[in-house]
Amino acid sequence: MPIPLPGIRAVIATAAAWLALSQGALAQQPFPAPYRPAAAAPRPVTATPKAAAARALRGGAACHGGMSFDRFLAELKQKAAAAGVSQRAIAEASPGMVYDQGIVNRDRGQRVFGQPFTEFAGRMAAVYRMQQGQQRIRTYQAAFARAEKEYGVPPAVIAAFWGLESDFGADMGNLPTLRSLVSLAYDCRRSEMFENETIAALKIIDRGDLSPDEMVGSWAGELGQTQFLPTRYFNYAVDYDGDGRRDLLHSPADVIGSTANYIANGLKWRRGEPWLQEVRVPQNSPSGFPWDQADLTIQLPRSKWAALGVTYPDGRALPNDDMPASLLLPMGRTGPAFLAYANFAAYTEWNNSLIYSTTAGYLATRIAGAAPMRRPTAPVAQLPLNELRELQKLLVHAGFNVGKVDGVMGQQSRSAVKAMQIRFGLPADSWPTAELLAKMRGPAAASEAAAAAALR
Incomplete structure (x- = not known):
């Protein structure tokens, strides 16, 4: 069996470090092999709360009127109580609600890498991940079948997100969630967002789904095997194994049902419709191909794309119907080409990175049985x-x-x-x-x- 590679967050951490060291053109090259492990978790602040708050103020808490972290936290707890969180849950969570400047540093220093789509997809939609996705569908057949019946989301779509986000639960992160959330809430960059996420985390505790000690995940406060922020967890997690808890860290059935619920009701998945299909675009059309139509904001009927010479990769004709689709060229006209359907919007809503969303959609097609995408006949030039x-x-x-x-x-x-x-x-x-x-x-x-x- 192939050795599993790190999940999406470990790869992003590796890529960010590689970019920082690469000085320009080298940043566009493949990751060094073998993969390096994700960066070590930042140390929690061990100084007194007042000292930690003083350091936080130097980082810029002007959005809170210069109030100390202790006062900010007290007011946040009041907001949580006003939102219906019990004092019991707040008291249980309080020991973990401490400020950590290391989390804020990560948030401010994060960088998204510019690796070409074919390189990124080659790693993240690797054959081993496709095979593991297919294996999970067989292993948890009943839960996948139930989710498709209730929510209309195909098993391959759920399995692709599951594999990309955590390698099917192998890499969910190792940082205390409450510490991450309150630190990012106190920081000014996305304060309101993380105040709401903190309150949602407290509601999850109050509902009995997870204890504070069980809340361990990514540095940005995401939880579980498909990496839900607490608001998404609270609103869309479902108890699919019938044990009375919505446990997205340990229960595969809950992961499958909850992910399907979010895709269907949060991302508005359209039952029975495709999401992404690889196609071939004519490079030497006598009248010239209208490349300006290749845009996610432009939808044409498949019959129109067929009339323009777009075919399936093996040359078969597209269906001569009115189903609307966009032509997606993640690496321009000489790279891979896809028809992106209405359901592809669920991918860009899940993660607005075009490289990530296209890779997730492509991996789902591979798990569902599609052939590997065609490689460009020549390297696609990419600027350093x-x-x-x-x-x-x-x-x-x-x-x-x-x-x-x-x-x-x-x-x-x-x-x-x-x-x-x-x-x-x-x-x-x-x-x-x-x-x-x-x-x-x-x-x-x-x-x-x-x-x-x-x-x-």
């Missing part, structure tokens, strides 16, 4: 990290909002790239290229960019 940052800066100068200038081409950056490709008369496939960067660096780039901004 320093040039991706430069391109983002030029896009910002042209008036586009690309989010954080970090070299990671998220949806905002891809949309800006597409707009400039159209302006310069390049194939508008949203993939950043050296040709586009050269044109934006050129002497006429300023006037071209200004004209493009005026047209938006």
Whole structure:
């Protein structure tokens, strides 16, 4: 049996460290082999609460009016009580509700890597994970069948998230959840969000699903084998094994039912419809393929994609029907191509990283029996990290909002790239290229960019 690789969080931790050391172009290369273990857990603060709060204030608690952590925590407990949490649950949780600057440092220092989709999917949707997903479906056949009947979510979809998030429970994190939540709630970056997550965690304790000591997970407070934040846990966890508890850390049946419930009712899954299918796009169409139509915001009937020459990977024709689909090119026109259906929105809602969501959808198709995706006939050129940052800066100068200038081409950056490709008369496939960067660096780039901004 293959040795399981770390779950998604361990890989992200490894990739972040690799990026930090790689200085530009090396950041785009594959992870070093073998995999390194995830970073060690940060040490809890051992100084007095007042000293910890003083350090926290230096990190910036201006959003709380400069109040001490102790006072902030007292007010948060009052909010929890007002939301219906019992004093018993608050008292049980209180020993674990301590500030940890190490958690805040992790949150502020996290980086999303810009690895190409084929590299990321090759690791995270590896054959061993596909096989383990299929094995879990056989082992827990009754729970999967019940979940599909009740919620309409196919077993492969549930199993793919289960495998990506924790390697089927092998890698759920090792940090006390309450400590993480209150530390992030006191910090100003996402304070309101984590106040709500802390209250939800207390409600989970109050409901009897988990004890405070059992609440151990990722540094960001996610819990269980499919890594639910406490609000998601409280709202969507179900007791599928009938023991009276909703236990997403230890009960596979509860994990399966709860994940299906969230996908169906939280992410609005459409029963009986596909989510992602690999396709082949014509590269040498006589009339030129309309690459600007390859966008998740654009849906065309499958009959229209078929008329444009899009086929299944083996050359078979697409169905000549009206089912709407978007053409997804995660690495531009020379990389893999997929039709993304309405259900693909569940993946982008689960995690808005295009690389993650596409990998999760692709892994689900593999678990369901699809063939491996076709590899590009030639390597897809990818700009090094320093040039991706430069391109983002030029896009910002042209008036586009690309989010954080970090070299990671998220949806905002891809949309800006597409707009400039159209302006310069390049194939508008949203993939950043050296040709586009050269044109934006050129002497006429300023006037071209200004004209493009005026047209938006």
